[in-house]
Amino acid sequence: MPHLVSTGVDGLDSILGGGITERSTVLVSGNPGTGKSIFGIQYLYTGVTEHGDRGVYVSFEENEEDIREAAESVGFEDFGDLVDDGEIVILDKREMLRIEDFTETIDRLLETVAEGEFDRLVLDSLSMFQLFFEDEHEKRTSLLKFSDILKESGLTSLLINEQGAVFPDTEIGLENFLTDGNIYLIQTPTESGVNRYVWVAKMRKQDIDTDIFPLEIGTGGLTVHDQAGGFAMMERSESPF
Template sequence: MGGEQLNRVKTNIDGLDDMLYGGIPEGNQIIVAGGPGTGKSLMSFEFLYRKAKEGVNSAFIALEEKPDMLIRNVKSAFDFEDLDKLIKSEKLIIGGESTATRLAAEGNSGSYSFGTVVSDMESIIKSNNAKCVVIDSLSLLKLIFEDNTEYRRSIVSLLADLRRMGVTSIVTVEMEQSDRDSLKFGTEFFVFDGIIIFYEMGEENKRMLTSEIVKMRGTDHSWALVPYEISREGFKFYTV
């Protein structure tokens, strides 16, 4: 972009940095959205795994799965042989179970609960001075609020908190449909720096996983609809 010097956080995921023209702009907070089974949580975890291997402290905030279950699911999907070592050394930490439990117990109590959740997240991030963070998923947090205006205001506050801590984050969002033709953006999409969408496309017996970058503030990016696959080695985005 006109000779602009931009610090980027490489994902080190096969093909994704090509789509991002070098990586996620440092300090951006982005949404990875998709329907069930599209792999958004797995891809987000791979991002942190590869950053931890690189020596970057990372934190996965799991709001919908217990950490041990998440690790079991990751191991069933990927051959990440050094995962346990990275977790033991706290280069990669996984937290959020207490937050999810509190949300389930308190139900809908608005901004007070949300403030507590944000405080819990901040504690997890600070526990290893994480620079790359995943929050999985925003859909659970939305259940706290009855009012969309209050929800949007609270998400803006969360993003400000993440920026203040100097992290680059991925936040997953569950979409009801995996079909591109049925795409609808929720209120949270408009306040994030970037949006990556995962789709399932094609006929029932010929489903294909595809992705596109809808938005990435501060940089240009690929506008192509890119197929991807999930193997034991991780994600691969077929950019050419």
């Protein structure tokens, strides 16, 4: 059995049979407001506080101050202290978007990883990261190279992907096939607000539950209710993966 890394999300680890496989790269997709960035923050925060795993947060969309504030907004009051102590390292958009070459971006990330023993990484977002590439062949080659580098560095990684469609199986991109696992965060509007759900569509080397489960965001971050809500968002006779 492979060694599993806890996601830090109550209920989600149960769906995954204990967590995600060590040294895997997992795509976390969803439209805006579904909780993708909070998931990434929670993954790194609980990694340090509950498992002693140091982490790296790479953001092409937010400044470090924004990430700290997002963590504090869900009750991770000491997140900033962990950053100050070097347990979590943030490479934010001011630094990463200053670099216009893919190789230089990878080199900067590798420099950070080489400076300390890290276990977890979050890339937010893959959508912005892919702007470095001019065509599908370059994108495929670079994403495979990037994934291999993360694994060789001993990192178990979440790659956050911005998605326009509400229904996941209407947007099957190249990145879905190049990662070890695919987790979708879904939200649907209601008269009183939104309902949120999580769907684990694929996880290599693992026996997973592929039902859709209710998701909440509150103090302490994301919580998954690991009893399926009897809700079918999409008709799918077979998995797209």
